[in-house]
Amino acid sequence: MTTERVQITEEKLLSDNWYVLKRFTFNYLGKNGKWTTQQREAYDRGNGATILLYNPQADTVILTRQFRLPTFVNGNSDGGPSSGMLIETCAGLLDNDDPETAIRRETEEETGYRIQSVQKVMEAYMSPGSVTEKLFFYIAEYTADTERNAGGGIDEEEIDILELPFQQALAMMKSGEIMDGKTIMLLQHLYLRQLTQFPN
Numbered sequence: 068m069t070t071e072r073v074q075i076t077e078e079k080l081l082s083d084n085w086y087v088l089k090r091f092t093f094n095y096l097g098k099n100g101k102w103t104t105q106q107r108e109a110y111d112r113g114n115g116a117t118i119l120l121y122n123p124q125a126d127t128v129i130l131t132r133q134f135r136l137p138t139f140v141n142g143n144s145d146g147g148p149s150s151g152m153l154i155e156t157c158a159g160l161l162d163n164d165d166p167e168t169a170i171r172r173e174t175e176e177e178t179g180y181r182i183q184s185v186q187k188v189m190e191a192y193m194s195p196g197s198v199t200e201k202l203f204f205y206i207a208e209y210t211a212d213t214e215r216n217a218g219g220g221i222d223e224e225e226i227d228i229l230e231l232p233f234q235q236a237l238a239m240m241k242s243g244e245i246m247d248g249k250t251i252m253l254l255q256h257l258y259l260r261q262l263t264q265f266p267n
């Protein structure tokens with residue numbers, strides 16, 4: 068890939084053991100008008116989608132909880148039973164689907180809910196210094212009558228489904244019990260929407 072300011076000159080595969088880690092060498096035109104040669108590593112897991120399920124009548128949300136190894140090795144471990152467990156909005160990789168198809172699939176696999184209409188909230192790069200992934204954010208309503216199966220994930224996944232009062236989820240964000248970026252973004256989005264009649 069080449070633009071007026073950036074020319075990628077080499078792409079070296081460092082690992083494709085699971086997802087793909089590459090080292091890029093590129094020429095970069097600085098603000099001072101000089102070209103430098105630089106290197107950066109980038110981890111490519113494809114793009115993803117995430118969703119907050121909200122029941123407006125009951126004022127509750129559906130979140131998930133699962134073991135996340137990277138958090139376990141970076142402070143999320145008190146040695147107790149919740150070591151490495153992270154509370155998150157339902158999320159998954161697109162796996163060649165468009166974002167809306169992917170989030171419907173993931174919602175059913177992980178939470179069991181077969182949702183009707185989904186609303187797009189935003190798109191965001193979540194870790195732009197090292198991870199290529201762009202995440203597509205959604206919100207959808209569910210009710211006690213929404214069709215559902217057991218959920219819990221596929222293959223080796225062990226995903227707990229949490230139905231929480233929205234106010235409790237907000238309090239857990241403030242107390243540090245919820246520390247996942249995408250989850251905080253969606254909870255804050257819903258909070259702002261309620262507070263300000265922010266357009267959907």
Ligand SMILES: Nc1nc2c(ncn2[C@@H]2O[C@H](COP(=O)(O)OP(=O)(O)O[C@H]3O[C@H](CO)[C@@H](O)[C@H](O)[C@@H]3O)[C@@H](O)[C@H]2O)c(=O)[nH]1
Pocket residue numbers: 085086114115116117155158159160173200202223224249
């Ligand atoms: N064996 C093996 N499995 C892996 C590895 N890395 C990931 N997996 C598994 O691959 C599956 C991918 O599940 P998805 O539901 O598609 O993705 P996700 O891990 O939930 O990712 C979503 O959440 C991330 C964390 O917040 C997001 O970063 C990402 O965007 C995505 O939306 C998970 O079961 C995960 O454990 C690996 O190195 N080895």
Ligand SMILES: [Mg+2]
Pocket residue numbers: 157158159160173177
């Ligand atoms: Mg997932």
